[in-house]
Amino acid sequence: MRIEELGEFGLIELLRAGRLPRGEGVRLGAGDDAALLEGTDGTLLALTTDMLVEGIHFDLSFTDRASLGYKALAVNLSDIAAMGGGGSSWAVVSLGLPPGTEVGEVEELYRGMSEAAWEYGCSLVGGDTVRSPRGLVLNLAVVGKVREGDLLPRSGARPGDLLMVTGEVGASALGLAALLAGKGREDIFLQYVKRHLRPRPRLDISAGLRARGAAAAIDISDGVLRDLGHICEESGVGAELRYGDLPLPPGAERAAADLGADLAGLVLGGGEDYELLLAVSPERAGELQATGTAVAVGRFTEGESVTVLDSTGREMKVPSPGWEHFKEAG
C-alpha cells in the first residue's frame, strides 16, 4: 500500500501501533500536540517538532522568508501552548537548502525566526544544515515546560464539558485564500494575510487555563473540525459544534464574498489559526467567557460523532474536514 492511500493520520496510527520504543521518563508519547517527559520539581518537558516543506506548507512566491522563519517557530510553540505549557523554551533548527540559495535569504529566515524567539522567550540552541536537491526544507524541534498542574492533554474532555475556543477562527484561511487569489496586498485582506504569515501561539494564556476550568486542549492547525475530531478521538467522546457561535474576524463575510469563497468551508476546514480549542467543565466556563479569554461554541457529548449545527439549530452539511498530508486536497 502506498502512503497516499493510507493518509497522514493512517500512517501515524500504523507507526503508533508498531510499539515505539519507550523507556523511563516518558509521561506521554505520540498522539498529542507534544510529547511529555518527566522533568524535575513537578515540571514536565514538552517536546515537539514540525517540518515545513516548500511547495507543501509555503510558497515563496508570496511568503517572505522572514515571515516563514517566524511562522516555523510560532507553530512549534503553539504545540507547547496546546499542552498547557509556558515560560522559557529551547529550539534546534534544521535546514535543507537548495544549492542556489542566497546567503541573504537564509539571514532573512533567521531574522524572522529570531524575532519570534525573542517575543516568546525561546532560545535557538543549534541544529543542522544540509543540501536539498529541490526546494527549501525547514524543521524545528522545540522543548518547552509544562507545570504538572497546568497540563492539558487532548484526552481530557468528558461528555457535558463545554467546547470553547480562544480568539478568532478563519482569519488564516482567509489570508491564504487572498494570497492564492493574488489579492494579498489589498487593504481588506491585510489583517488576514498577517494572521496567516505570522500566527501567534497562545503562550500568553496557555499555562493558566487548567486552573480556570479547562481539562483538554488542542491548537487549531489542521482546521477546527479536524482538530476537534482529534480531541474527541483521544478523549473517547463526541461533540456538537454551533457554527454560528464561532468568533470570526471582523469583515470575514465580506472578505469571503469578495474572494468567491465559502466562508464556512474556510472557517471549519482551513486551519492554521493556532488558537486553542478547549474542553471546559460547565461550572467553570463563566470566568473564561467573562474575561473574553474563550467563548463557548458547543459541547462534548457521549458517543463519537462530531456534528455541526447552524444558527437555527439544524445540522449543517460540512465541507471537507481539514488538512491531511499525503491525501490529495479535497
Ligand SMILES: [Mg+2]
Ligand atoms: Mg498541535
